[in-house]
Amino acid sequence: MTRTEERLRDALxxxxxxxxxxxxxxxxxxxxxxxxxxxxxxxxRRTWLPPLAAAASVALIAIAVVAVAGYLQHRNNAPAxxxxxxxxxxxxxxxxxxxxxxxxxxxxxxxATGAVVTRVPDPVSPLPRGTGTAAPPSSTATPNPxxxxxxxxDIATTDDRTFYVVYGIQTVTGYGDLVIESFRxxxxxxxxxxxxxxxxxxxxxxxxxxxxxxxxxxxxxxxxSPDNGKIALALKASSSSTxxxxxxxxxxxxxxxxxxxxxxxxPNAAFAILGLSWTxxxxxxxxxxxxxxxxxxxxSNTGSDVCGGATRSAQVRELDTTSAGxxxxxxxxxxxxxxxxxxxxxxxxxxxxxxxxxILLSGPVPPGTGLGPNAPERLSVVRISVGTGTVTATFFQxxxxxxxxxxxxxxxxxxxxxxxxxxxxxxPGDTRYAVGWIDAGHFRQLxxxxxxxxxxx
Amino acid sequence: xxxxxxxxxxxxxxISALFRQHHGDLVRLAVLLVGDQPTxxxxxxxxxxxxxxxxxxLPARDSGLSYVRAAxxxxxxxxxxxxxxxxxxxxxxxxxxxTLASAEHEAMLCEDRRRVLQAxxxxxxxxxxxxxxxxxxxxxEAEIAEILGISPGTVKSTAARGLAAxxxxxxxxx
Numbered sequence: 001m002t003r004t005e006e007r008l009r010d011a012l013x014x015x016x017x018x019x020x021x022x023x024x025x026x027x028x029x030x031x032x033x034x035x036x037x038x039x040x041x042x043x044x045r046r047t048w049l050p051p052l053a054a055a056a057s058v059a060l061i062a063i064a065v066v067a068v069a070g071y072l073q074h075r076n077n078a079p080a081x082x083x084x085x086x087x088x089x090x091x092x093x094x095x096x097x098x099x100x101x102x103x104x105x106x107x108x109x110x111x112a113t114g115a116v117v118t119r120v121p122d123p124v125s126p127l128p129r130g131t132g133t134a135a136p137p138s139s140t141a142t143p144n145p146x147x148x149x150x151x152x153x154d155i156a157t158t159d160d161r162t163f164y165v166v167y168g169i170q171t172v173t174g175y176g177d178l179v180i181e182s183f184r185x186x187x188x189x190x191x192x193x194x195x196x197x198x199x200x201x202x203x204x205x206x207x208x209x210x211x212x213x214x215x216x217x218x219x220x221x222x223x224x225s226p227d228n229g230k231i232a233l234a235l236k237a238s239s240s241s242t243x244x245x246x247x248x249x250x251x252x253x254x255x256x257x258x259x260x261x262x263x264x265x266x267p268n269a270a271f272a273i274l275g276l277s278w279t280x281x282x283x284x285x286x287x288x289x290x291x292x293x294x295x296x297x298x299x300s301n302t303g304s305d306v307c308g309g310a311t312r313s314a315q316v317r318e319l320d321t322t323s324a325g326x327x328x329x330x331x332x333x334x335x336x337x338x339x340x341x342x343x344x345x346x347x348x349x350x351x352x353x354x355x356x357x358x359i360l361l362s363g364p365v366p367p368g369t370g371l372g373p374n375a376p377e378r379l380s381v382v383r384i385s386v387g388t389g390t391v392t393a394t395f396f397q398x399x400x401x402x403x404x405x406x407x408x409x410x411x412x413x414x415x416x417x418x419x420x421x422x423x424x425x426x427x428p429g430d431t432r433y434a435v436g437w438i439d440a441g442h443f444r445q446l447x448x449x450x451x452x453x454x455x456x457x
Numbered sequence: 458x459x460x461x462x463x464x465x466x467x468x469x470x471x472i473s474a475l476f477r478q479h480h481g482d483l484v485r486l487a488v489l490l491v492g493d494q495p496t497x498x499x500x501x502x503x504x505x506x507x508x509x510x511x512x513x514x515l516p517a518r519d520s521g522l523s524y525v526r527a528a529x530x531x532x533x534x535x536x537x538x539x540x541x542x543x544x545x546x547x548x549x550x551x552x553x554x555x556t557l558a559s560a561e562h563e564a565m566l567c568e569d570r571r572r573v574l575q576a577x578x579x580x581x582x583x584x585x586x587x588x589x590x591x592x593x594x595x596x597x598e599a600e601i602a603e604i605l606g607i608s609p610g611t612v613k614s615t616a617a618r619g620l621a622a623x624x625x626x627x628x629x630x631x
Contacts, residue, residue, distance in 0.1 A: 004624040011573035012489055012593040019488055025498050026504050027473075089501060089504035186493050204583035216568065 004151040018278045028087050028416070028439050080187040084138065088437055089245070091117055091185060092457035093153050106152050106165055108185065111437070111457070114446045117451060122150045123181060150179070154222040157456040159412045161185045164197065164224050164231065178202040178219075180231060193432065197231065199255030202248070209408035214374035219244060221275050222436030226351070226412055229253055230321060231424075232275040232285050247328065249321050253318035263329030269293040277348040277410070284336065285319045285358070305357045316347040316356055334386050341384075344377050346408040355392065356384045357417065359406050379406060379421060381438060396438045409455050418457050419443065469509060475521050476505050483529050489589045490533040492578060500536060504528045526590075527604045534582050578625035584619030591616055 088111055094106045106120040154166045162184045169177045180200030184192045206286075221234035231250040246261035265271050269291040293311045308315045317331035335356060339345055343361035350357065363378030383393040395417060406421040417438045436445035436453060463487040476483070479502065486496035508528060516597070577585055590601045591612075598616075605612070 002620070002624075004620055007573050007627070008577070008588060008620075008623060009482070009569040009592045011577075012589060014570050014595060015489060015574060016485040018623065019485045019494055019497075020483060024484055026474055027502060029479060085498065090498070128465065187493060221598050376504060 023110065023113055023115070024089055025110075026439075026444065027091050040200075059062055069143070088439075088457045089411045091160045091189065091457055092418065093155050093163050094455050095155060103149065104152055106155060106163070108163070108189065108191070109446075110189075111160075111446070117187070118191050120183060120191050120194070122152065123179075123194050125149070127364065153178070154219045155456040156222045156224045157227055157412075158224050158226050159233060160457055162228065163456060164222075165194075166219055166233070167224055180235075197250070197253050199257060200231070200252075201248040202233075218271050221287065221361055223276035223278055223285070225278045226280050227282045229282050230278070232276045232278070233319070234276055234287065236272070244271050247273060247276070247285070247319065249285070251326075258321070258323070260324035260325055260328045260330070263327030264289055266291050266293070275348070275408075279353040280351035282348065283320065283322055284353055285321050286347065287319065287331070288344065288347050289315055289317055289328075290314045314342070314344045316344065316349075316358070318349065318353070335384060345375070345379075345406055348408060348410050348414075350383075351412075351414045354386055356386060357395070357408065357410060357414070358382055358384055359408050359419075381408065381417060381419060394441075396441060396443060398443065409457060411457055416457075418455050420455065461495075469540055472505075472509055476501075479522060479525070483525065486526065486589065486594065487533055489577075489593055490530070490585065492574075493535050496602060499521075500529060500532045504532050523600070523604050527606070530586050530604065534577075535563065537582060572627060573623070576623050578627065580619055580622055584615055584622065587612055587615045588619045588623070 023145075042237055043137040056407045062307070070134075071075055073436045087256050090106050090111060092111055093103045093106055093108045097104055103122065105122055108120070109115060110115045110117050150169060151169045152165050153168045154162060155451065161326040162182060164180060164182045167179045167181060179202070180197040182197055183194050186192075188313050204292040220236050223232050224230070225232075229252055233248045235246050235248055242264050244262060246259055249260075250256075252257075260406060270293075271293070272290045274288040274290055277283070279286075291313050293313075307397060314337045315333055317328075318334050319328075319331040323330075334349075335341070335344065335347065335358075345359040345361050347357075349358045358381070359374040360382055361378065363376045364378070365376055376401050380394060380395075381396040381397070382391045384390065385392050397418065398421065406419065409418040410416065411418075418435070419438055420435045434443070437442050437457075438444070483501045483504075484494065484497045488494055491497055491500065504525065508525065539613045579590065580588070586605065587601060590596045590604065591598075596604070598612045601612045602609045607615075
């Protein structure tokens with residue numbers, strides 16, 4: 001073997017050895033589009049078909065070229081096409097407690113292994129107002145003893161690389177201002193410095209009604225449009241500005257805000273907005289509207305607002321965010337609770353807006369666990385056609401005695417779903433969640449199971 | 458390596474088993490051709506999805522791995538073609554730097570290995586593929602010929618030209 005061959009072999013083996021089997025993103029089985037029992041090659045051979053198909057192909061190509069050219073002319077600001085790759089996102093992010101500081105922080109983990117890829121230090125508070133400048137990570141800045149704490153409250157992503165975080169500026173009386181920051185991961189999982197989003201400073205939006213000792217952050221949902229152009233927050237009722245949940249949409253290009261509030265309130269019922277999701281064009285925003293009667297909230301935290309043993313009804317609605325704001329009642333009704341769908345726990349709109357992916361609960365109601373409400377224990381994740389209201393696919397089915405706490409997150413393609421639900425193997429009263437993604441009807445639990453939610457991927 | 462007419466002995470589960478068994482090896486092969494692990498993982502996932510979707514037309518079981526390796530090579534070729542030569546080199550450097558910067562617990566590639574890999578990345582696709590199959594997978598000329606769909610003689614001459622080019626780039630006498 002020559003010297004060149006020796007050097008080549010050594011370099012190749014060394015480079016290849018850096019790839020560790022246990023750190024690989026798991027392979028995902030694709031959906032089979034052809035029905036299992038479809039007649040295959042059963043039709044007679046049609047000798048006239050090839051020439052006809054060739055002629056039709058030429059015509060279609062010409063039409064497609066014209067259509068694509070026209071489309072490109074009118075969509076200069078269209079979002080970058082999503083990756084054609086069929087695999088699940090490589091990374092996901094959660095909010096988790098730091099053992100050293102006892103504070104929550106953003107943690108990015110690898111989907112394949114659950115291993116921590118990076119921890120994003122909380123920014124120093126308070127951030128410079130109105131400058132839009134990046135806040136340095138706390139690890140590189142001198143701590144200000146007079147500064148209030150910055151705590152992450154919710155997180156969202158448009159892919160598995162760009163993440164957005166809502167931070168609350170925590171004071172002794174609760175959360176004052178909210179600040180939205182973003183960071184991006186390199187291919188190697190290294191985070192960029194946090195950058196404050198244009199229009200991402202929200203004064204006095206941080207607390208709910210303090211009707212007792214609870215002072216909860218006002219975030220009920222958080223989602224970023226696929227083109228990164230709009231950020232939506234579901235803000236919970238506060239004593240100072242609103243008496244009912246509302247939706248705030250930030251245009252990150254102009255920094256302007258639009259608010260939708262009112263119009264869906266019902267007498268003697270507590271109204272809440274759970275979960276937000278965008279269509280791929282960044283125009284439509286879907287949300288789950290929930291009414292609890294009589295008004296009684298057993299517990300409320302980020303992205304979860306449940307009815308404590310009360311009568312519950314829900315609807316999924318679609319908001320046209322191209323207007324300057326208005327009433328929530330202007331949102332189009334996509335799906336309503338009914339005998340067929342007695343409990344719609346969560347719902348996400350598909351990128352093309354033609355279907356919903358929902359967590360539906362049904363079946364017997366288990367005895368109270370003391371954790372919150374009683375809800376049907378049979379959990380299913382399904383796709384529902386917006387046009388017909390029928391279930392067109394079932395992705396997952398399981399039993400969960402406290403399934404009302406389940407959450408659903410989709411990746412940017414809408415193909416891969418991250419589900420959190422209660423681990424039924426645990427003792428009653430243990431609130432630890434099983435977090436995993438759904439693959440061909442199976443729940444693939446993450447190797448290292450974070451207790452935290454929400455999850456962004 | 459002709460297609461099976463009915464594919465009765467090839468099932469989707471066998472395809473899955475084949476990929477799961479060789480997942481790491483396939484990613485490593487792709488890494489050596491495209492230069493970074495995320496893209497390599499995407500390549501293998503794409504091939505898996507593609508093969509899974511049309512498993513009834515796949516070749517016989519005993520040559521399944523060769524078929525899959527060939528599919529990975531084809532997919533890598535497409536990725537590199539899209540990148541273009543200039544960006545390919547640039548990306549290759551950047552990916553190597555990112556990987557090195559993040560993998561503190563792993564041994565860093567020495568400068569010599571880096572130079573070899575960069576020189577390899579500059580070779581034409583076919584030569585690079587032959588060299589990787591020959592010197593990483595230790596495949597025979599006949600096996601490489603089967604995967605690439607060329608004659609053993611072409612494999613031999615391509616490897617010789619590739620090594621000569623590599624030696625020139627590294628300042629050696631071949």
